[in-house]
Amino acid sequence: MGNAAKRASLYMILLGLWSGSAGLVFASPGEMPEDAQAQADGFLQRYCSRCHNEERFAGYWALVDVDLHAIARGEQLEAWEKILRMTRDGDMPPPLRKKQPSPDDRAQFAAWLQGQLDGYSARHPHPGHSALRRLNRAEYANAVRDLLGVDLVEASSLPADDSGYGFDNIADVLTVSSTLMDRYFAVAGRVSRLALGVDPAAPARTGYQVPKDGSILNQGVPSFNERSSGALPIDSRGGGAFEYYAPHAGYYELAGFLNANTNNEVDRLPENRYAQQIWLDAGPHTLGMSFRRELGLDESVQTLRNTTDIVPMPVASPALTTLDFVVDGARVASANVPTFHESPRFAQKNFLRDVLQIEVEGPLPTPDLEATRAASARELPSREAILRCRPGRGARAEQRCAKRILRPLLRRAYRRPATAEDLASIMKVFTAARAQSDFDEAIATAVQALLVAPRFLFVVEDTPPGLAPGTPHRVTDTEFATRLALFLWSSGPDDELLSLAQRQRLRRPRILRAQVARMLDDERAAALTENFAGQWLFLRNLDYHRADVEAYPDFDVRLRAAMREETERFFAAVVREDRSLLDFLKADYSFLNERLATHYGLEGVYGPAFRRVALPATAQRGGLLGQASLLTLTSYGNHTSVVRRGQWILDALLAAPPPPAPPDVPALVAERSGRALTARQQLELHRAKPACASCHVKMDPLGLALEGFDAIGASRSEFAGQAIDLRASLPDGTTFEGLPGLQTVLLARRDQFLRAFTEQLMIYALGRGIQPQDRPTIRAIAADAAADGYRAQQVLLGIINSYAFNHRRSPES
């Protein structure tokens, strides 16, 4: 039974149930019996017409504009979906109004209306609009990595993609500009040469800026006595490490600029540059520099706060300390450096010595560099993987070998078996390049061409011949494999997926389930966290967040990175371990390192490494809303925002975003009679204005319950000298208190949350916005998952099995 048919029958059953429980009688779907319509009309007249009439025109619509019969014609679906959402979730009629339907009436109306909408959708399956989709930069970088077997493209080195519907993988929005092509050409050229080891051995310099801050006011938490990276020796402190791809074996100069210990830690002084020559084999490495961790610090830290004008001088001369040069986790060289920099004007010693910037330059010219290059290139794993043969003598042997090399690359790059035409066309590039360069370079040029080819850059889906324009049809198995890989990996399908697809086996339910499990288990599934969760939860914004250092001296890039990592690991665990999605709302575990645990006031977590931590009931953490990342990114730099937090919850967790604030919104009054007002008092004044009240009654209580967390997500009990009151009440009169109370409120709306989550994931999976015809699907997927313990992978599979994910419409013209 096809998906559509299965869905349709499911709807029939559900419709039957609804009509039974709602006491409404149906002749057949699509035909509306008089009394059912009369009841629905009566409901709308009774509860909606008072405001949604032509006179008052609340929300810019009147009841006379909509027609229940339109649903059967596939019209006004969006309006009716909205009416359904509002009435079902209790947002309409406004909770403050006296005249409210009884819960039974409300449920009956919602069930009946939903039945109408679901019924239409079941009878008219619609794959939605699908456009030629360009790989976005993350997908491009991953696809290149998986094609060449070496991770050389950093997505952020490509121009940012536009985003729509909250995500940057929306087909309609991903355009191609000359800037983009410039970058793709450049990146493709560099990557193909590096992967094949055919780059000229010219020395090049690469710089890495160590993430470090907190020094602007000579305060903050210099985490200088912490091991700054897992790639550095375990007894190290400070410094940093970064990934570097050595194009050739040879000697490289590894150099670091140390801090100048001035009041402004940005100087890169030549006298603070320390360099050593190190040997690197060709290929990827982790390079770093760090100091030795001191258990009893003998480098003093001056805690005096300075201004730019008052610069205290050091009282003693600097001692010497050891600076280590680290390659792939091992100390390969060291230098003795003074514990602080002395200069006639700036010298002070506010901070321990640390590394601000690391540079690597090479390979350094040596007499036999070319020979070394040729020898070392042969050992590159990526090169070995690509060059499946060595050409024999003669042009024909070379052509044969080139074809053997390029055919599998074409298949992976184009995400379908290579045709004779494909091969002939890329062989022309090879042949032209071969006329000017050696075999390997000519292959590199052909690879570069593949990486800018339209069939690589665009996700091409073919229309079966003879199909009338606008006809829905099932995408091929290989096309489906690509959709799947883009969804879960943000990359192209691997050989296993392609092979199953070519044999028409991928969509067999058991095989598909196993493949999805395999894919989620794979390291590449990190893309789902980074790209989906990063955008769904606005986590990406955290990277740009700068808390006010004066108000929050604890906030620095390390803490910020730890915040993000907690949420990413948490999200990944829920998906990978197929846990309940309700963990997002409330959970008794999280992922912490020492820094973050300390931030949360939790003891017993040591070191910079993250691990799963069981949260005690008293922790007042757990779930997304107890995580510092979200509490921080919904705050301003120097204070919390009840409104932003409330709005974030409505938007991201409940898909019920409040309308944008009116243009003439009055600012909050921060003090009265010289006394600072709490957020609660400020908002009470604000809500007293009728224009503000209607939205703020929804947002404010959610945010108020989180006032126990400050603007960087640390616990607090008072603000402006007053104890914080965490009690809040919803428009319907429900009262609750603090994070646990909020969690109870949200769990009561668990189905709404699940639909919201499914909707977000669906947008991401389909690479397009949600259309009203998708909503019945979203409801069905969410309902299935709810019936199955809210399990995360149930939603993923629901989307993967959905009609829209498996079908497309033939082009209109």
Add this chain to the structure above:
Amino acid sequence: MKRPRPLSRRGVLRGAGVTLALPWLPSLAGASTNTHTAPRPPQRLSIFYLPNGMRMDSFRPARTGTGFELPPILQPLAPLRERINVVTGLAHANAQPLGDPGGAHGRSCASFLTGAHPKPTEGSDLRCGVSMDQVAAAHLGTDTAFDSLQLGIEPSSLLGSCDIGFSCTYTNTLSWRSPTQALPVMVSPREVFERLFGDAAAVDPASRARLFDRRRSILDFVIGDAARLGGSLAASDRHKLEEYLTAVRDVEQRVQRLAGQDLRWVSEEITLPPGIPADFATHVALMIDLQVLALQTGLTRVATFMLGRELSNRAYPEIGVPDAHHSLSHHGGDPTKVAKLVKISRFHIAQLVYLLRKLQDTRDGEGTLLDSTIVLAGASLGEPNDHDCMDLPALVAGGGLPGDRHLALPRHTPMSNLMLTLLQRLGAPVDTFGDSTGTLQQLDAAEAGRGLA
């Protein structure tokens, strides 16, 4: 699943601040229930600095209001006059000596965007004021990869060519993050490019030629592939493919243009690092392209651009002025010298036109990038022969402002008032700036009548 590596590549790079911001996209705002998308395009600021003052006789329109005749220096602006506001009557009182010796250029340049009186020193104890672009950056740049960009044409460390008694820093940059921290200007397109996008490119003619040859065969390949693909696509998708082909051809043209060029060009007067085009206009265009690119892609919302360092002694043989600019600016009334000076300024204004056009031709949301970018062009001196800092030239365009106006302000209106007005337009929460005494009602007053563009 394999354990994630303790330090991810992404994590490392994220720390290095290279993650990019997402640009605003209009057609989708409000199109869904999802409100991730900002409701309006971000406002941006672009400062365009003209070195060595301005011959005001040839800059100031004879009439005020609209429809005035464009004076010689401003004539290149004719096609864009609908977007341009000429503002005269401005002054930087703090650029006057106020008892300090010499150094008119050092002082004027330092005060240009700060409204502050810089401390005369050649040492490291610099002191000026926070510059206007940095005030804007603090407001607009909190969620962009770079809170601001400082771009220029001439390399900064030209020892011995700075103003007497003033550190070179004062004439090298306009941007001051704090009264003691001046921000360096990037002048190499490659540096800017690598800063923005991180990649190295070949600079010598031989590598460029190879690059070009390689790309030509790739071009043939992708065009052929696209043609085969095109037949099976829907009209809207074919449009996308067209877009792709246009972009591919653009790349090709650019490579072709730069293919034979030796970017290791070394002039006799100054040493330029590799990657700086020898030709002034080409260099300027590249830097403007990069600036617009950075604004367009949301990498930054604030950029300053110095067409030359203050005190620049660049010669412009390509327009028939082989004389050093700064020397010419002290023309002593010599009509030949004045004519040449005006010629340079005109040429400079033509570069501004390139920027404005580029902004206007770049879509941003429902309008153009120019609609969401305030461009302020100006010099830190009026009549250069007199080092006059009390009658300064300014041009304001874009950012939703009407144009075709000459606003002749009362004499000695603080330049800081204009800065403050623009900052407030950008939404920066400031009510004073530099030595401001108020805002320029005139900029807003005309709006009521004409409406926002």
